[in-house]
Amino acid sequence: MTLAYSSGIFQGNEMRKKQVQKYVSRRKEPKKRYRRRSTFGVGLDGEKWVNYLEQYSDEVEQLMKLTPSQRRFYQQGMRAATLIQSIS
Template sequence: MIAIEGSGLRGDRLIKMILLMVFVYTSAIFQGTEIPKKQVQKYVSRLKHKRKKYRRPSTFGVGKDGEQWVNYLGRHSLEIQELMKLTRNKRRFYQQGIRAATLIASIS
């Protein structure tokens, strides 16, 4: 990740870059708060277990990961359909994941 100071941006370009970063961050936070409400967070990130020492992902991380996951499923939809044909006993799980992706995509 490049620091803003190292970017060499000044004036209007710097302001535009900061506004873009604020927009992306706000969007990820919004998605990160809506994903648990749709009850599909388990598809996006691992939930914290009682005996684990690691914290749950942040709201920002959940939103960012949700968007990446939906984009990944969109890019590889043909492969997913082929896998569904090959493993018919797992079709229900594929369909649940696709439904979750649809719900996450409806947030943005």
């Protein structure tokens, strides 16, 4: 249990350093006092998010063919996914 928790914290901290947490979870809202997700939660969600992208990559590619104007956002997300994969 300690190893899993430590791994989640480590990955969450690395995601915050590389500024890719906005792809994984919501950021702190200006009027809120506390963040929406803990560092541990961000670390776990990042792993889930990358697995989801790998699982549904064909469907995402088909959607990108339908909306080429959104390709820039897709490329930003894919760059974030490669940064998250390099952490774990």
